[in-house]
Amino acid sequence: MITFDGVTKRYPDGTVAVDDLSLEAPTGEITVLVGPSGCGKTTSLRMINRMIDPSAGRILLDGVDVTTVDPPTLRRGIGYVIQQAGLFPHRKIVDNVATVPYLLGWDRKKAQARAMELLERVGLDPGLAGRYPFQLSGGQQQRVGVARALAADPPVLLMDEPFSAVDPIVRASLQDELLRLQSELNKTIVFVTHDIDEAVKLGDRVAVLRVGGRLAQLAAPAELLAEPADDFVREFLGRDRGIRRLSFVPADGLRLRTDLTVPVSAEVSSVRGTAEAWLAVVDSGGRPLGWVAPKDLPDSGGTLAEVPAAPYGTFVRGRDSLRAALDATLLSPSGNALAVDGSGRVEGVVTREALDEALARIAEDARG
Amino acid sequence: MNFLIDFFGNPANWSGPDGIPLRFAEHLEFTGLSLLIATLIAVPLGLWIGHTGRGALVVVLSANAARALPTLGLLVLIVLLMGVGSTAPVLVPLIALAVPPILVNTYEGIRGVDPDLRDAAYGMGLRGGQVLGRVLVPVALPLILLGLRTAAIQVVATATVAAYVGLGGLGRYIIDGLATLRYELTVGGAVLVGLLALAVQGLFALIQRVCVSPGVSRRRKVR
Numbered sequence: 025m026i027t028f029d030g031v032t033k034r035y036p037d038g039t040v041a042v043d044d045l046s047l048e049a050p051t052g053e054i055t056v057l058v059g060p061s062g063c064g065k066t067t068s069l070r071m072i073n074r075m076i077d078p079s080a081g082r083i084l085l086d087g088v089d090v091t092t093v094d095p096p097t098l099r100r101g102i103g104y105v106i107q108q109a110g111l112f113p114h115r116k117i118v119d120n121v122a123t124v125p126y127l128l129g130w131d132r133k134k135a136q137a138r139a140m141e142l143l144e145r146v147g148l149d150p151g152l153a154g155r156y157p158f159q160l161s162g163g164q165q166q167r168v169g170v171a172r173a174l175a176a177d178p179p180v181l182l183m184d185e186p187f188s189a190v191d192p193i194v195r196a197s198l199q200d201e202l203l204r205l206q207s208e209l210n211k212t213i214v215f216v217t218h219d220i221d222e223a224v225k226l227g228d229r230v231a232v233l234r235v236g237g238r239l240a241q242l243a244a245p246a247e248l249l250a251e252p253a254d255d256f257v258r259e260f261l262g263r264d265r266g267i268r269r270l271s272f273v274p275a276d277g278l279r280l281r282t283d284l285t286v287p288v289s290a291e292v293s294s295v296r297g298t299a300e301a302w303l304a305v306v307d308s309g310g311r312p313l314g315w316v317a318p319k320d321l322p323d324s325g326g327t328l329a330e331v332p333a334a335p336y337g338t339f340v341r342g343r344d345s346l347r348a349a350l351d352a353t354l355l356s357p358s359g360n361a362l363a364v365d366g367s368g369r370v371e372g373v374v375t376r377e378a379l380d381e382a383l384a385r386i387a388e389d390a391r392g
Numbered sequence: 393m394n395f396l397i398d399f400f401g402n403p404a405n406w407s408g409p410d411g412i413p414l415r416f417a418e419h420l421e422f423t424g425l426s427l428l429i430a431t432l433i434a435v436p437l438g439l440w441i442g443h444t445g446r447g448a449l450v451v452v453l454s455a456n457a458a459r460a461l462p463t464l465g466l467l468v469l470i471v472l473l474m475g476v477g478s479t480a481p482v483l484v485p486l487i488a489l490a491v492p493p494i495l496v497n498t499y500e501g502i503r504g505v506d507p508d509l510r511d512a513a514y515g516m517g518l519r520g521g522q523v524l525g526r527v528l529v530p531v532a533l534p535l536i537l538l539g540l541r542t543a544a545i546q547v548v549a550t551a552t553v554a555a556y557v558g559l560g561g562l563g564r565y566i567i568d569g570l571a572t573l574r575y576e577l578t579v580g581g582a583v584l585v586g587l588l589a590l591a592v593q594g595l596f597a598l599i600q601r602v603c604v605s606p607g608v609s610r611r612r613k614v615r
Contacts, residue, residue, distance in 0.1 A: 075515060100517035110512025114530040114605035123516050156607030172516070 025051045026072060026180065026214060031081035033067050033237070041067040042237035044081070049229075051086075051179075052210040056227035058217055060260070064237030065216045069182050072214060073102045085180065100124055103173030103181040103211070107189050109165040111157040117143070117168055118153035124176040135175075142171040147201055163194035170202070174209070183215045187222070199225055220261055224249065224268065232257050246272030250389070270347035270386070275339055278349060278382055280363055280372030288313055288328050295328065296321045302358035305333050310369035312336050315358040338362040341371055346382060353379055399565075399580030410564070416584065418560035422551040423588075426483045427544055430490035435536065438498025442532075443524050451499045458492030461485075464553055471557045482554040489550055490543035497539025501532030533604050541596040548589050552581070562588070 026049040033042040042064040049055035057065040070076045071083055074095040083090050090098055111120050118139045119126075125135035143150050146167045157165055166186060173181055187195045199222065206213065217223055223230045224245040232240045232248070234256055241253040249269035252258040258265075285304045286295055295303065298318040305313040305328050314333025321331060337355030339348040341363045352361035353376060361374040399405060406412055441447045466485040474481050505528050513523045529536070552563030565581025568574070606612050 073515060075511070095514075096517045096519045098517075099515060104512070104515035106508060106512055106515065108506075108508045110506075110508045110515075112509070112513070112527055112531075114527075114608045116607070127517055127522075156605070156610075156612060158607060158610055159612060 025049065025086060026212060027084040028068070029082045029084065031068070031071065031078045031083060033064065033071065033076065034079045040237060042071070042078070045237065045239055047231055047239060047242055049212060049214050051212045053228040054206060054213040054215055054226055056215045056217060056223040056230045057233060058220055058223035058230060059233035059240075060235060061218060062235045063233035065233050066184055067237070068233075069184055069214055069216045072182055073099045073104060100127055100176065101178050101180070103178045105169045105173045105181070105183045105186040107185045109157070109169035111165055111168055111172070113157050115156075116153065117155050117157065117160070120157065120168060121171045121175050123172055128176055138175060139171070142174055143168070145174070146171045146205070162190045163198065166190060166198060167201070170205075179212055181211045181213045183213060185217055188217065188219065202226065232260060267347065270350060271345045273346040273386060275344050275346050275349040275363070276342060278346075278363070278374045279378040281375060281378070282372045284360070284373040285370055286328065290328050292321055292324060292326055292328060292331060296323070302360060304336065304360070304362055304370060304373055306370050312338060312362050312364070312370050315356055315360070334358065336362055338364045338368075340364055340366060342366075346386075349374055350379060395576040395579040396583065398576035405580070412584070415560060415562050415564055419548075419551055419562040419588065422479060422482055422486060422554055422561055423544070423547050425479070426486035426551075427490055427547055429483065430487045430494055430543060431540065433487070434491045434494035435498050438495045439502060439524060439529070442499045442502025443520070443528065445503075448499070451496055454492045455496045458489070461488060463489055463550055464556065467553055467557060479559065481557060482551070482559050485553070486547050486551060490547050493542040493546070494539040497542070498532070498536045501535030501539075502528050504535070505531050530605055531608055534600065534608065537596060537600050537604070541593065544592045544596070545589050548592055549585060552585060
């Protein structure tokens with residue numbers, strides 16, 4: 025656990041970068057520091073590994089005041105990832121990753137074997153090990169930066185806007201990769217970003233800082249979106265706060281109807297008389313094919329395979345959020361969403377009424 | 393062309409105290425010694441100033457002094473002060489000539505390393521000396537070598553002034569040739585100096601190839 029205890033950083037010219045910051049970054053969780061530029065988030069991060077020392081207050085790492093530890097020794101036990109990756113251009117990728125093991129005096133072979141293992145772990149082709157940094161793309165370099173930080177298996181990882189210099193698609197995949205890694209490694213991570221969406225996506229807890237280095241709010245992402253502490257946080261969270269909050273509500277609680285599906289082998293004539301406005305057509309394996317409106321079906325023989333079906337949207341029950349379910353209802357003219365299991369088989373139908381009930385419950389919660 | 397044939401074709405020019413091998417050796421001695429001493433002064437100083445950021449004024453002053461310094465004048469002054477008889481008088485102005493390019497390039501090389509890289513190195517837990525030796529120097533090496541090469545070529549060319557104060561080296565041919573109207577000596581001496589400068593250039597290209605990481609010189613293909 026990392027504890028900030030009344031930490032202040034004041035520069036000789038009088039500028040206050042961090043003002044009486046107290047917060048905890050719990051062990052095994054991702055704590056995100058987010059805020060506009062000038063809010064002291066990077067300064068706060070860099071005080072943890074003593075790249076900067078505080079003017080007042082203490083930072084404790086598992087109860088030990090970091091200023092009592094010799095900086096290089098302290099830093100070798102803390103992974104550090106920065107925006108531009110900061111790889112050593114004159115060293116091969118494998119040696120870049122093995123930097124800290126070498127410093128710790130590991131046997132060269134052992135350090136390189138560990139580096140190879142980590143390259144795979146962060147999703148890189150081990151064939152890149154013999155390349156130099158300039159031969160890699162920005163996204164690949166950033167992965168190497170993460171591998172390097174993890175090389176000596178430090179319990180704590182500090183990440184300073186690590187993904188903000190890569191394009192949005194690569195950024196999203198790096199974020200997913202980080203969450204996957206974290207589910208395996210359970211590091212204590214402090215992550216700095218100016219991007220609130222990234223903060224909400226990655227953080228177990230999000231600390232919003234305001235200009236002048238004061239803590240505006242510290243909360244779990246769902247709570248942050250639901251109950252911003254003040255106008256500053258509300259404004260910083262931006263638009264669509266309500267919709268984005270749905271990402272944190274599981275779709276499991278939705279009422280399912282199981283009587284609205286028909287097999288594709290059914291006769292058109294037998295379906296045409298049904299009272300329901302829409303029915304979901306499924307194949308013999310239970311996978312969705314589309315929606316049909318019984319009253320619009322042609323007065324002809326044959327099975328449902330011969331009539332066109334309208335588009336559909338699905339969400340995975342047990343994994344997806346309410347936001348995904350809402351999205352699925354908007355993808356179909358039926359206004360209904362199909363709940364599927366992990367292998368894509370239809371478990372039931374979420375009607376617009378069922379969704380409305382769920383949304384009403386959330387709105388009720390928001391009343392406090 | 394005739395001058396060259398006269399000079400290089402004359403067997404008398406290839407032996408004895410006036411012979412090409414001996415003059416060449418003397419020239420190499422002045423050049424090599426003064427470069428060695430200049431390197432021992434300027435490289436550590438440049439590394440230290442570049443790494444700590446302290447004393448950058450020294451670099452600026454040195455760079456300006458280099459432009460203003462008359463090598464020949466300094467040489468005559470030293471001879472007047474110390475007398476002839478040793479090689480020391482010629483070394484002093486040559487060292488003074490060589491120090492600024494080495495110092496300025498070493499300093500600029502270290503100072504010019506990407507701050508993110510320096511930050512990452514400290515953040516990984518490297519100590520100050522390790523940051524300098526394992527990261528900054530390898531990355532700044534092309535510029536450091538450029539400084540050494542510039543200095544070497546200047547010194548090779550300028551070491552000819554040793555002849556003005558009665559010392560040896562390839563400058564002997566140039567001065568003596570002018571004094572005795574034997575222009576084949578002057579031309580031959582100048583050509584030898586030129587060849588030596590080219591050899592120095594080649595030597596540094598080789599050092600660059602061997603010592604600078606392909607990751608810094610980007611000699612490898614991008615993917």
